[in-house]
Amino acid sequence: MTALSVNVNKIAVLRNSRGGSEPDVVRAARTCLYAGAHGITVHPRPDQRHIRADDVFALAELTRENRVELNLEGNPFAPPREGYPGFLTLCEQARPAQATLVPDSDGQITSDHGFDFTQDAERLRPLIAELKSLGCRVSLFVDAGCPQLERAAEIGADRVEIYTGPFAEALANGDADAELHRCARTAVEARALGLGVNAGHDLSQTNLEEFLEAVPQVLEVSIGHALISEALYAGLQHTVQNYLAILESVR
Structure with missing residues (x-):
């Protein structure tokens, strides 16, 4: 079964918009794990607009305690600055199971292209x-x-993460065949090269099943924005369980 790693960046966005410690990123992550999620993803950025270094360390401890994976995303080329020690230093201190390297610039709202x-x-x-x-x-x-x-x-990479934003947009516009074919071809090529395949960005309950049926043998999906948005209406634990049911059905 494809593993679900829940990205909790948006919990930190909400917390930082008010200041203080609520909503609690670690409590949200713990709720996701209690619901059955296989791991936690965060993408700390140099401007600290959501996940901060202290969150990374707290989540590293939580995931170790629960024997699940922490996936730390970031741009390894971004220089350190006050409050942000740099991606490699964060990895050295937190020791995530997976480091996902992303070529995003400081000004990007979200990751929108690969290397x-x-x-x-x-x-x-x-x-x-x-x-x-x-x-x-x-x-x-x-x-x-x-x-x-x-x-x-x-x-030397172990895996690639296929950027699924264009697929999600194409499906929303009513014709995802070309994007699904492109994703599937990339996954087949990656596996032939000995690379594992992950996927993420704009995946949701609406499109996840169709994506995984067309792109088999995806090892992990990391989902944050849609999952947290859906959880505002249905609750976090219930929403995570809905995603797990989709993953189980595709398996």
């Missing part, structure tokens, strides 16, 4: 080696139809 291996591969190579020396599995964020996908394997 360009023509220009990024050799810069990534030593960073991947360093992360693997810390015991992290390394996943690289890639576009469906990514050219030079073989470079991801050559530079």
